[in-house]
Amino acid sequence: MEQSQINQDGINVLSLFDGISCAKLALEKAGIKINKYYSSEICPHALAIQNHHYSDDTNFIQLGDVCKIDGIDLRNEIDLVVFGSPCTNLSSINPVDRRGLEGTESKLFYEAKRIIRDIYLFAPINKKLYFLMENVASMTAKDRDIITNELSEIFPDVKLVKINSADVSPANRRRLYWTNIPNVGIPEPKQIRFQDIVVNGYVDKEKANVLLGSNVTLTNGIFRYHRMNIGNIIYKEKQFADQPTEKKLLEYPFILHKSGYIGKSRSGFTEYDFPNGCYRLPSVLESERLMTIPDGYVSDVPNISKTNKLKAIGLAMTVDVITGLLENLK
Structure with missing residues (x-):
């Protein structure tokens, strides 16, 4: 499919490790018509x-489990x-098992490569296949180069871009993106702060820390927040938020x-109360906003615990x- 046809005719999409289908949200926001959206997810x-x-x-x-998908079956479909294959064994934040692409979960990258390779090799002649992969920027240079080389075996025009989500969102999230979509690059910065998206209370950082599971x-989370730069908290009082860290x-x-x-029970408190008298954690709604996910997309879904929504x-x-990356398809 030629680029000029994409916006008019629409595309068929395969999203592996699809999660909550943010790729679909992004395509819709980019104004790209989706004909069929194939989602592989097991959570x-x-x-x-x-x-x-x-x-x-x-x-x-x-489609269910990525390990059970046959790319040849999709060869005529996917554009x-x-x-974003699992980063569990790639991320620097994992102190237990950082075996990289040899790790139990992160080795699933090779399942994605298998599927993409088969779609590419068995697709009709002259059918263009685009791809976009995301993973953590904190992986080792060795794993980064392996991924680049593996993808280059299929697509000689692979490009690697490092982007911090803080450029366009209220939260830090440093990620690597591999793609063969033309003209991709660092997005134009947007002026949006952590404080801009909170429902009540005050923050002491311009941008939130990366969201974790x-x-x-x-x-005692305030100590981990400040000393290890992990997690996010929202203070009850602006005067306290503005104090130096050691005084806090x-x-x-x-x-x-x-x-x-x-700390044994949060019963009787809402997401926007301050049970410890000092700070609270971001709500599901605020967490959506930190990831530029539409309000209510996760927070309004019934019968799922707050913990699992945040994960x-x-x-x-x-x-x-x-x-911003997919807009270049137009």
């Missing part, structure tokens, strides 16, 4: 979010493959003691970054 909570939105959409096709605690850490234990909060968001792609 029950992500699937519940997908089903909430797309169970009645006959063009949204769930674009989007994927879990956050810090409401008891000195005063906080007394505030916690006075509040009577012992699903933490594993997602930053929608506006993906939008």
